[in-house]
Amino acid sequence: EAQVTQNPRYLITVTGKKLTVTCSQNMNHEYMSWYRQDPGLGLRQIYYSMNVEVTDKGDVPEGYKVSRKEKRNFPLILESPSPNQTSLYFCASSLSRDRGTGELFFGEGSRLTVL
């Protein structure tokens, strides 16, 4: 089954404790991206990657890191989480602009709470 898998789905952590949210897709998509969803603000792009070893900042990259060492994986790293990073996070993937239609395929979301 074609899918984007995020883990963990739910996490409660404390300020300053490094954490990683994993994202994996099995559709051979070149493009992957991370978003956070907050009430009244919609989805905001954190980082995106056009292909392996190519990453770019989105609109809200502060406090986050990403890496794209393999095509299928795009982990989101919070080096020192703070309460303002409490949010619902989505990973999404898509075919490249040469092959695709721009449609994003989303993971199921990861609810993160930072105390």
Added chain:
Amino acid sequence: AQTVTQSQPEMSVQEAETVTLSCTYDTSENNYYLFWYKQPPSRQMILVIRQEAYKQQNATENRFSVNFQKAAKSFSLKISDSQLGDTAMYFCAFMETGTYKYIFGTGTRLKVLA
């Protein structure tokens, strides 16, 4: 910078009726895609409909259709014969084809009433 505006935070519609969700955007680009995504209570984001900016014909997917006005930078979603399963948050989104940068609106929460 591109922006996407959804001016209706909440809407409701009676089952079997028609409802229109509005979306406006701002861009200086000429090549882009526009999308409507649905987020039901399960949180899963699902593509509803897609429009390519260079196509003048409005996209249609079953009960869902758009009114794309490129000059006015308007992209509204019409849901016909509304069903209880249409209850969800709807997000309008813009994607610039050169950079693949995505901008989402703040969403419209639609409730279909029995």
